[in-house]
Amino acid sequence: MNTSKVLNLLLAIVLVILCIKIAFDTNESPSPSDSPSILDVIATRTSVRAYQQQAVEEEKVEQLLRAAMAAPSAVNKQPWAFIVVREKETLEKLAATLPYAKMTAEAPLAIVVCGDLTKALEGEAADYWIQDASAATENLLLAAHGLGLGAVWTGLYPIPDRVESVQQILRLPQYIVPLNVIPIGYPAETPAIKDKWKPGNIHYEYWGED
Missing domain, CATH: 1.20.5 (Single alpha-helices involved in coiled-coils or other helix-helix interfaces)
Known part of the structure; x- marks a missing residue:
């Protein structure tokens, strides 16, 4: 050759x-x-209230929590705590206690987003933890949608009896205050995407100026 x-x-x-x-x-x-952009994830996220019984993988749960903890917080205090609930009995107790969280009983997983008052600011900014934990919650919801999961924000704070009931169910110390319960799972429904764009809600420079 x-x-x-x-x-x-x-x-x-x-x-x-x-x-x-x-x-x-x-x-x-x-x-x-091939991957949806962050704007697509935001625009197409919906509240999902029905779930398959398929378990949510641990790596996805960690991704959800990482996304939540990446949220902004006042003075970077990060005054949050997260309770991951998988036990059926506990999920059913939360559903029975909270009138807007009935679907939690059928979810394979729920994450309870809480404020940690030992990490919160003091004085007139003491309630900023609510904004911080809410930002973490929205990150969690968007991450769930991006990972192919369904979730819904069910509120309980600031209604005292609901806060106290969840504290008892989850054995939370008094300085850990539950803000909401987020049931999570693979969707068993496909809710219609709602177009929430309303230009009338926007004002430029001053109220009433469009």
Whole structure:
């Protein structure tokens, strides 16, 4: 075999290897254009109240909690705590206690978002923890949607008897105040996406100016 034929053979082998590598890389790593943008996730998120009985993987639960803890907070106090609930009996107790959280009984998982008053600001800014924990909750809801899960925000704070009941069910110390319960699971329903864009809610510079 002459030198020219050897070089051509080697070149052909290299090209085959490159084609195989490109094919595998394409299959294993979807292009960014295949993933929804953050604006798409925000615009298409809906409240999901019916869930499949499929368990939510631990790695996805961690991703939800990481997203929640990435939220902004006043003076970076991060005055939050999260209770992950999987036990059926506990989920049923929460559902029985909270009138707007009945679906929690059928969810495979719930995360209770709480404020940690030991980490909260003092004085006139003491209630900023509510905004901080709410920002964490929205991050959690968006992450759930982005991961193919369904979730819904069910409120309980600041109604005293509901706060106290959840504190008792979850054995929370007095300085841990539950803000809401977020049932989570793979959706068993596909709620219609609502267009909430209302230009009339926008004012420029002063009230009433559009």
